[in-house]
Ligand SMILES: CNc1nc2c(CCNC[C@]34C[C@H]5C[C@H](C[C@H](C5)C3)C4)c3nc(N)[nH]c(=O)c3cc2[nH]1
């Protein structure tokens with residue numbers, strides 16, 4: 112084990128813990144803001160840190176295409192390159208190849224595809240993905256996997272999962288162990304409990320520093336997602352962190368924490384922030400809506416962020432209508448703070464043994480609406 116994870120408190124199957132990396136500690140449950148092309152869009156790194164985020168997410172697929180992993184390494188690695196001194200987790204690229212590139216082919220060796228940037232041809236294998244993440248100097252490296260498309264019949268899901276497990280073995284063999292750096296395996300198996308169990312036991316036998324649950328948040332719906340988490344968690348080691356990939360909306364995160372998940376990433380707070388969607392304790396609003404044009408109130412009176420302290424909804428509405436760049440910047444900062452405040456609330460609730468009460472409060476406030 113080269114990435115120390117300590118459990119500080121437990122409430123049911125939920126855990127409050129801390130993951131220690133070479134670039135600092137991550138308090139869990141944790142939300143990881145997404146920094147696709149070596150930037151959390153619209154945010155200076157100091158601002159990202161000020162929201163309370165301790166770890167951000169980078170990406171093999173984007174950075175291998177532009178500016179190239181060797182280029183990032185020659186400029187000091189991703190921490191130096193983007194001036195983020197804290198922990199970084201990078202996804203392995205498989206998911207993005209399937210969702211972003213055209214002309215792709217999957218075979219036992221890996222994935223062949225054309226870049227969505229300039230059409231150049233690329234071949235990504237488990238070994239190359241691990242090498243790229245090493246060049247990026249990621250503290251947490253994700254195994255190269257295939258996110259099984261949804262829906263998939265059981266035999267198709269089984270074949271896809273078995274290939275991802277063979278790829279996971281190749282990733283483990285290719286990964287260079289270093290203190291403060293680790294490799295996470297990714298559980299697949301679509302919506303089939305027996306495949307989820309088989310995948311979890313396969314990865315546990317190989318042994319990883321952490322375990323991600325992949326193949327979810329792909330359209331299966333919240334109820335099925337929760338069922339698959341429940342079908343997976345019992346077969347993962349208790350002393351290692353669990354990362355639910357691509358999740359999610361606040362209530363998805365609350366429910367997943369209640370079921371034993373420790374780490375999350377999602378484009379929602381940043382991507383939707385750029386389109387004018389603001390998160391509040393009572394649900395989301397779209398600041399472009401005319402009803403906000405003359406509203407002197409902040410986005411969320413309960414929010415402690417600089418945006419809610421100093422700016423009225425009417426001003427944010429104006430910025431978006433005028434397509435001023437400050438609009439997306441301010442909404443991104445607020446939304447990331449909203450997510451970090453939620454995570455701090457979850458950590459505190461687990462420590463106090465009142466997670467279910469906290470979850471009910473979040474759900475009730477969101478249902479109240481009228482914002
Ligand atoms: C949304 N639902 C969902 N996401 C998923 C992801 C990507 C996680 N986010 C990384 C990512 C993905 C995109 C967008 C940003 C930046 C960069 C490219 C890295 C986050 C997944 N990644 C891998 N390797 N495997 C999965 O099964 C998987 C399943 C997902 N289900």
Ligand SMILES: [Zn+2]
Pocket residue numbers: 410411414415416417418419420445448
């Ligand atoms: Zn705010």
